[in-house]
Amino acid sequence: MPLILVNDRFCAVTEYARQDVLGHNCRFLQPPGGAGPVRQRLRQFLGDQNAGNARFVIPNQTREGEPFLNLLFMAKIRSPNSSTLILGSQFAVGTGRERAASYQQALGEDLQCLSAVLKDADWMLLGSMETIANTVALLVRHQAEDWS
Template sequence: MTPELPPALLDYLRQSRVALAIATADDDNHLLAVSDRFCQLTGYTPEDVLGRNCRMLQRSAPNTEPRERLREFLANPRQENVRTPIVNFRKDGTPFVNLLYMSRLRAIDGSADYIFASQFDVSRSQPDLLSEYDSELGRTLGRLSPIAGDAGIVVEGTLLTIANSAATVAQAKMMLAGLEHDYRA
């Protein structure tokens, strides 16, 4: 059974300026908590998503390569984190390209009870916005580490800045162009 999330960690999520989610690290990786920014980004309320796996955001998008990267991360407990663009859909059905970052949160004893995730819409972003997101996510992880540490949880891995933000934005725009063609309302 997954332990309760520490209140300080939940408070932190509620105050985050970044779209964040925390899920279980076992079974179906169901969501335990989401930030207000997550709700703003996706259009879903916490009641819509808590207890469900975030893959619900993918709907019918193939996401072959991103899904494989996520499966590898979840299957390999030594892999500290993963970052990949993935096609998601807002509650209203609008597609967007989500730059997903996931990391394990480990207890002092080494057990990984939680998965920490951050989401960012790169569909129509400019490279400077992506750099701003990277900076904000870096600050978020920096502030999260001591809060989690006080609760006996270690944030695994470090955030590596995207080597070529422009290439990531270009890839996202190509994915979005395909989505707009395939999923026109």
């Protein structure tokens, strides 16, 4: 599944320019040797027509080879003609209040962008907003751990 749109934050985290990633599958972010067992879970999610959304933690690396853990939120979006797109929102997992706050801001920006794209079309988000809420809760817990 190739990338068809990326935001500025994706480019900042991965150190790749838009023109270098559009049209490519995200596997280019995986380190040599791949992402490990999480790949099977990703494939199961993508292959399950009833799955609406999911979260994954994936080992990735930047363009310069710097490793980072990627908290990936994926949600399926379907059109009336049954075409399906995948919203992928990723967050470089780290520590610190600023990092957790940036996760929340980035997810909010992604959801605003998604709303703008879907508002004039007859597309629907599969699954529930509960997963989105759970993702935000996870990020808040991560932030709270950093405060203690």
